[in-house]
Amino acid sequence: MAEALAHAPSVHNTRPWRLAGDGRVFELRVDARRRLTATDPDDRELRISCGAALLNVSLALAVGGRRSLVGLLPDPTSPGLVATLRPAEHMAPTPEETALHAAIPLRRSHRLPFADRPVSGSHRMLLRRAAETEGVWLHAVHEPAERRRLRALLTTAHRRQWADPGFRAEWERWTGRPDGEPYGVRADAGGAPPQHNDVWMVRDFTHGTPPADGAPAAGHDPEPLLLVIGTSTDLPTAHLRAGMALQRVLLTATALGLATSVISAPTEVRETRAALARMYGPGVHAQVLVRVGHAARPEPGPDAGTPDRPWRGPALARTGPDADRP
Ligand SMILES: Cc1cc2nc3c(=O)[nH]c(=O)nc-3n(C[C@H](O)[C@H](O)[C@H](O)COP(=O)(O)O)c2cc1C
Structure with a gap:
């Protein structure tokens, strides 16, 4: 345990x-x-x-x-x-x-660019089902206009946070940690420092540490599958449910051989979270965003990886209407 x-x-x-x-x-x-x-x-x-x-x-x-x-x-x-x-x-x-x-021990935040390969329809269905098992809403963002709006909100949120001394102090304290520390984000867990063409990875967890010899540069991240996780209320119990759903989605993705990372700046900043409420309507409280794709290269860190034999999901998912459709 x-x-x-x-x-x-x-x-x-x-x-x-x-x-x-x-x-x-x-x-x-x-x-x-x-x-x-x-x-x-x-x-x-x-x-x-x-x-x-x-x-x-x-x-x-x-x-x-x-x-x-x-x-x-x-x-x-x-x-x-x-x-x-x-x-x-x-x-x-x-x-x-x-x-x-x-x-559980194989899942890692994957902040490197994904391979240029879409997440299949049957896998998307299993991810939605994972959130719904916990009574939580999951929305896959496909529409180009909606993706553009989310991208703009992410950029705004990132700028607001970077201009906030309180946020920066916590950032300094909890990220860019040396290897071997149990708490906080290790510098090498950031993959590579974000580049100007990184659309969804704007947080620099590396604190400017250059990638180790042979490690990949950030490069271009092909359009990942982007998920919004939301709840019908914003009460404390809904936040716990959202966390259970988030983890069920992340573990389901890992079991299916997919890689994930969480994006939370737009839901952390009051102004951008209010914009999300306007986008999705009064019945949805966006809690967190998730980026999903196929790992192009393994994430650094002990035990990280994909299962030897990826889970194929319950039989019902494979016979569903859009099974195996990308
Ligand atoms: C509520 C929440 C918000 C998070 N926000 C971000 C984020 O904005 N960007 C990011 O790269 N990781 C984010 N993470 C992932 C954590 O940084 C990560 O889980 C933690 O560093 C442990 O590393 P691991 O996921 O590789 O085990 C978030 C995780 C949670 C639960």
Whole structure:
């Protein structure tokens, strides 16, 4: 379970959680020392990160042969208590749970350009189904005009954040970390410094560190599959659900042999998040964007990679109307 937690994605790799348990009940609590008060003043992304961790823990219980009863924010008098998991009846894991659990240590944020190869229709369908399993909305952005608007929002958000001393201070503190540190984003996890032609990768996690000898330059990123993950309310429980959905989508992609990275600047900046609300309507609260594609080269870092035998998804997906259509 500790292993599953250690591999969960989190904003700036802050890992803002603590897990304690006595075998009858596990409690996931916020570690307030790792809040990002400038980047994430409302703790929305902290809760998304905790939701991702929660999914990993429940998958670890599932492959151990136990269902779990999950309670989200179960005690209003204890706001730091994010969730409880109570191991329930014994049951063999499903093939999907086994595949997603196996993907936990293989998943990595892939910030390098993708190969020029589209994500197939059947894979797109499985990614949407993954989000919907958690009751969360997932939208694939195909329309050129919509992609242009999102690109413009990303650029605006990036500029606003870069002009904000509070954001910059947290950026300095949590990114560009040396190898071997458990928290924060390592300099080499950024792939290569963003280039002027990078459309979706504007954050420079490398702190200007030149790529190691033989490592690729950023180069041109062909149009990736771009997903918007959203919820019908903006309540704290919705943020946890969004995190569970985000992680289910990322693990599903990894199990299918796809690579992913999260894009959150447009949902972090108040002004651009409000623009997203106007784009998608009052019933959708955009929580995070995800970039998906086929890795052109492996992401640096231990254990990163794709499964030996990528999961093919449940049979129903392969017989669906647009199965195998790119
Ligand atoms: C809520 C949230 C927001 C994130 N925002 C970004 C982002 O804007 N850009 C990015 O490259 N990675 C982003 N990430 C990915 C984290 O940086 C990453 O999960 C963390 O550094 C751990 O690395 P790993 O995903 O390779 O395990 C985000 C992750 C979460 C959960």
